[in-house]
Amino acid sequence: MPDAPMGSVQFLKAYTDLAGVEPVRPIIKGSLASAVSKYIASDHFQMLAPLTRDVRRRALDRIRDTVGSEKAITPDIIRADLADYDGHAQHTQLKMWRAFCKYLVHVGALKVDPSKDMTRAPVAKSDGHVPWYDAEIEQFRAFYAISTPPRLAFELLYYSGASMVDAVRLGCGCVTKGGWLSYRRSKSGVLVEIPFSRELPHFALSFQRDLDYLKQCIAAQPNKRMTWIVTGGVNNGGRIKSRSVKAASSWFSRAATEAGIKKTAHGLRKSRDMAIAQCGGTSSACLSWLGHSTLQEASRYIKMFDKRRVLSVSNSEHTGVGTSNSN
Numbered sequence: 001m002p003d004a005p006m007g008s009v010q011f012l013k014a015y016t017d018l019a020g021v022e023p024v025r026p027i028i029k030g031s032l033a034s035a036v037s038k039y040i041a042s043d044h045f046q047m048l049a050p051l052t053r054d055v056r057r058r059a060l061d062r063i064r065d066t067v068g069s070e071k072a073i074t075p076d077i078i079r080a081d082l083a084d085y086d087g088h089a090q091h092t093q094l095k096m097w098r099a100f101c102k103y104l105v106h107v108g109a110l111k112v113d114p115s116k117d118m119t120r121a122p123v124a125k126s127d128g129h130v131p132w133y134d135a136e137i138e139q140f141r142a143f144y145a146i147s148t149p150p151r152l153a154f155e156l157l158y159y160s161g162a163s164m165v166d167a168v169r170l171g172c173g174c175v176t177k178g179g180w181l182s183y184r185r186s187k188s189g190v191l192v193e194i195p196f197s198r199e200l201p202h203f204a205l206s207f208q209r210d211l212d213y214l215k216q217c218i219a220a221q222p223n224k225r226m227t228w229i230v231t232g233g234v235n236n237g238g239r240i241k242s243r244s245v246k247a248a249s250s251w252f253s254r255a256a257t258e259a260g261i262k263k264t265a266h267g268l269r270k271s272r273d274m275a276i277a278q279c280g281g282t283s284s285a286c287l288s289w290l291g292h293s294t295l296q297e298a299s300r301y302i303k304m305f306d307k308r309r310v311l312s313v314s315n316s317e318h319t320g321v322g323t324s325n326s327n
Helices: 009-017 032-041 050-067 075-082 087-106 134-143 149-160 202-219 245-258 265-278 283-290 295-319
Strands: 180-184 191-195
Touching (some): 050 087, 149 265, 202 265, 265 283
């Protein structure tokens, strides 16, 4: 507030301007809120992937608001916080606590990690997002013309295998002089480079049709844009801008539903993983194309199709029929 009499015009105007503004809580030295602030500013936090930082920052802000005045982190505080979450959300919250406590132990603020013996809530086993199969892929293509935004988004997601959080950032500027479609994954920071205007590797020769469709979709767009997945036109006052991740995922799911397919954009990432495995690609090929963080993540699809090949070899030799990811 200004240094002026309470009844003055200057004071009353400042008071009116501040009406409804949430007061800033002071951070007490040695409190949990103080520790959260130092952690967010540390290299331990800043070196996390951008998407991970965003998720954990929201969780840390919540802790600062609810138990920020506490002078120590105890197992009871952590358990009380985790009790507000279920399933995978609780797993994510526990990961945040473990990383936070690890930092505090590293800087000497804690001698013992109170999150060390925390157990996760049981979660039902699930394959997560369901992959798209051959018939659904062709069904979507038949429903949307090459020139439509949903078709461009589909071909980009399917060929690249990128998750939506990365796909919304892709555009002509991501194509290198060497002909690679290059980007760094938001989730892990892993660099991904896949062929775009260069020869495809042996396991990806059958992907040429998918790549051709993607290039046709890009060429059919009315003007050059920074990114390929955009929103705009008549419904947005003629303005064209990149879609946000959340809006793009919902928009694409609605487009799929309109085409009679109840699948998500992330299911196309799994479909590309399956296609690489089915065409003889190795775990390293899956890891490179999709940007997986570990070979273990990529090897799941390889193992699945190795089993199918063993059972399909003799049948293929006699009938000429191979495997299909729609089986």
